Amino acid sequence: MSGDHIHAEPTNFFRKHVFSVDHKVIAKQFLWFGLVWLGIGGIMAMLIRWQLANPGDPVPVIGSFLFPRTGGVIDPATYNTLFTMHGTIMIFLGLTPLIIGCVGNWAIPLMIGARDMIFPLLNCLSFWTVFAGGCVGFYSLFVPLGATEAGWTGYPTLSTTVNGLGSGETLWAIAVFLIGASSIMGGINYMTTVIRLRAPGMTWGRLPLTVWGLFLTSALNVLFIPVIGSAMLLLIMDRVFGTTFFVPASIMQGGGGGDPILYQHLFWIFGHPEVYILILPAWGIIGDLLSFFARKPAFGYRAQVGAMTAVTVLSAVVYGHHMFTTGLSAMLGESFMLLTMIISVPAEILFFSWLHTIWRGNIRFTVPMLWSVGVIFVFGLGGLTGIYCATIGTDIFLHDTYFIVGHFHLTMAASALFAAFGAIVFFFPKMFGRMMSPLLGKLHFWLTIIPLVSVFCMMFVMGYAGMPRRYYDHTSMEFLASLQHMNKAATHMAFLLGSAQLIFVFNFIKSRWFGKPASTNPWEVGTLDWQTETPLPHYNFKDIPTVVTGPHEFSHPALPEGRDWISMTEELPSA
């Protein structure tokens, strides 16, 4: 907090670029790491879609390289591995590093006016732990007896040695454990940084919403990741040391033993907050971006913060809605249904605020703005379909069908991904000193949102028609074969969605090295991160700024003609 303690910039290559403790370098490391895994997870999704549309056909071009033993055909075991790893990778190695690792590391110190995270070494360790987790997860694909096949939820007894004797599942659990450890380190670091390192004048009421979102997410990370950590440890012990925490004795032969449902409780106590871990930063980011580009103050700032906090608290007490069909007692089921329904109230306040933020604004439809509006759209779709899943009467039929797949992809996957894309494009000029191409960005946006919504809305229809998820081949029985046309349509749209991401890859790489050089504040916003030089000096702020204005004072009537924004370090002119 003292303004004069500035570390010297490291000169050694390893200290500067590899084991750096600088939050900006770590943010970029998380960015590249997340994008690579997003690509791998995306390719897996394409393979899954290929198999569903053309069951048992060899994958063209890359098939014989990826699956040499079967001549390019995805066999059922590989298919199970693909959707398991797709889920694990996208959640833990794709979205989490992007939206929490990258955006968090980049935005928190800069937006609150700090020179670095409060625990820089822990920050470095956090990245290299998730990196190790990624390596272990990737290595698990190549061990004897097959990789993990138990779904990203890893339900015992399927994930214990009852089903698979190989080390793939064990390594998967180790990978999840390591990634979790990384998130805990990150969470502690973010929370402490926000609490201790805010610049003078940066009160809680002046924190940008992005920081609020990340702060609340960090709280969830620190509180709930240990739960999945313990679940993973117990699972590893069951698999490696022969304990029976989750392996029950047979009902007919009596005796003691473990309980597979215990794992489901542990998993979902973490698993449901995990949804909000991904979505809270997204909400924070779009709360800011909508205000920045509508050139209007964030409508109901306090209400938004309150709603996000309410969701954070509620997220801990609704997890049972993932277990409505497991034989949960009627009373628990009804309680969880009620609590889950209550989440629609804070969610509605957020929608109310976002929609009023853009109402009567002066909207600049830049690429980050498009993504933010996209989040409102897809999260609206996903959130409302959540009502079907929360209501036991409908969930009893829709549970474990494609309806659920459509629902959670729209809520946590698409919304978090859109916010991550928005944030990347938004922070890109400050990160790399260059602008991303708006033309390609807009093309990417439209070619992403249209197929994405088509794919997942198609899945609602499939789910309502009774198609269970995680089936290798829907044509093997008459009942599902009559729905195959929808699978084909969804696959076509998914391929379009997948290929549209190449535009982003091209745009990202081209703009990184050949993009138009950016000015210091190209978006004309007032938060502290944009009041710095480009490129950023190692120490961010030579003098720690003093904050005197809120983050969203756009189009203030007192501002002079021709200017609709004001820096957080400037006093508002008296009207």
Added chain:
Amino acid sequence: MKLHTKMMQRLTSLWTSGITRASLGLAILCGMAPEALAGGKRWGPVPFASDFGYRFEDLFWLITWLCVGSFSIVVIMILIPSVRDRYKPGRKAHFDHGASLKDKRLATVISAATFLVLDAWVLVIAMTDLREAWWNIPESEEAGVYEVEVLAQQWAWNFRHKGADGKFGTADDILQMNELTVPNGRSVSFQGTSKDVIHSLFIPAMRFKKDFNPGDINSVWFKPITAGNYTILCAELCGYAHYQMFGELHVLESDTFDNWAADASELGVAAYDSEDTEARWAWDWKE
């Protein structure tokens, strides 16, 4: 570089023209058209054949219309400013923090409306449905209840009926694999467990599913109202051949069923090996 800039400008103007965007959207939709237009396909669930099936359909469509209504409001509130409030140099946005008493009141009213319309309405119906249907598992003593024990395994369904003597675990039990025959118009009550991993009994036409966990017994029931053959699926990932774990439900009219059950029980006795103690699985019905 100059050529490059020029080309980018061309592309930009092409992109901004409405015709380009409209045709792009159309092209994407056309990608789905061949499948959509092909005939003889199913777009929804099979008609329900259980007495509580209508409850699912009613609730599903109630929620659907509520969602359509709410989502329309969201879309309209996105579309209007997107068209009306696009950036114009020199124009200032309406400055409003949304913190006035009026805004707070509005937010409260909308919250209350959301809770009452979206949540409470659905909740009340759902609770009634659960108590009257899905959770209203018939007691053994009730007349006409037909009881079946289910043992799921990788990758098959084992069903056990009481047989002629009305007791589970005796010589005349009827054992079925991947096939289940039940009488029409009687409440069919299941208790089930699993040998190995978690399975989930899903009969789409009957509008219910229930997980059967190893080491525990779960109960579920339904009452068929239409005789016929229906598909039984496994809805919980259970390993390699999860997708092949399906069976068939035969709902027979009661006369036919009685004949069937008598024959089945007799064949059960014929197949019973009293020395083969390893082959026993059954439990006393859990009340």
Added chain:
Amino acid sequence: MTSETSMRRSTTLIACLATLAFAALASFRGDSAPAEATLEEHAEEQAADEHGAPAEAEKPHMRAPIGVDLYVREDAWLRAPGPEWFKKQSDLQPGRFTFNEEGGDGEGEWVDAQNVYRLIYDEEEDVYAYWSWAGPEQLTRGRQDFLQFCSSCHGIDGDGYGRSGQWLRPSPRSFHQSNFKFTKVIQPLPTDAALMRLIKRGLEGTPMLPWALSDEQLTDIIQYIKYLSPEGEGWRDPFTGVGDVVESGEDTWVGKEEYAIERGKRLYHDPSGANCALCHPGYVNPSALGKLLGDDSVKARESYYLPVLKDSAYEVQGQPVKIMPPDFTWHQVRAGTTTQDLFETIASGIKGTAMPQWKGALTDEDLWALAHYVESLINDYKGKPDARAEFMKGLREAK
């Protein structure tokens, strides 16, 4: 500064190394312990914990199996696919496989990248034995696939007593016995091709589903299954016959199916014909039996309309298992319901059960007639409760 830097660096490195070491340890665990020993030890430990002394009642499959060895270290001589395969290979690559033509008997070896194939002639028995050599790599691949895909029912040791196989009747095949029921071959042991066909088709009405594995994987698994035969038995006995697949030839009754069914019906019930009704149910009224066969001295057995539970060669954990001959109007037959499938099943018999091999005992014409008759029973009554009830009423009332 330097010491601080190096300390930080070493901390990070140690964390990464520890992670990888843990991962490596976990992935290679069990590398050293053979399966049987570990399982037995484990079972004994468990039993000792609970009862103070080792008890027989403890079933290894009830525990989470740990420390299973994934690797096979021994080579094995196993029965090769059969003489035709040898003939084909020597035709394809002349010179690679050399017959010792001296004295008219063949002996020789053929080697490819992974395997050695050997032809042996036993003078005393006057038979050829076709051996192939499966190396540890192939057996290991086979064992790994077996553990991944088959062991949940067939047991980790291949003893037919996996966790999902318990209480199943008929029980999953124990590979410690070299009997196979539905491989449709004439000789005691099926060829590789016959086993592969069986695994790919699955057995209807059982949890043995059609397996979507590649031919390469199946070949490895089959070599491993053969390797599970006890030493000197089955495939590991050089002079047990590896059979030819039953050749169905042409259906001799095309266009005359009604006559085939009629003839099949008589053969089915005739004690001097196939006498199927000895174990399978009789499908004529006992009082009408004499009329059908034209011999009034023929008497129906007791409970003529029910099948008779028969002893078999199969056992589960030492417990003999009985097999129920199917009632064709009721039970699902395992190996296909087309005329050809039925012909092949009847002709080859079902090894290890009371169902003998009929090829040779009956003419092909009669076998086809039986196949047609059984098919007509299945088509007319199976899955048709009303029709069957009506039919059975007729059979019963004569008693």
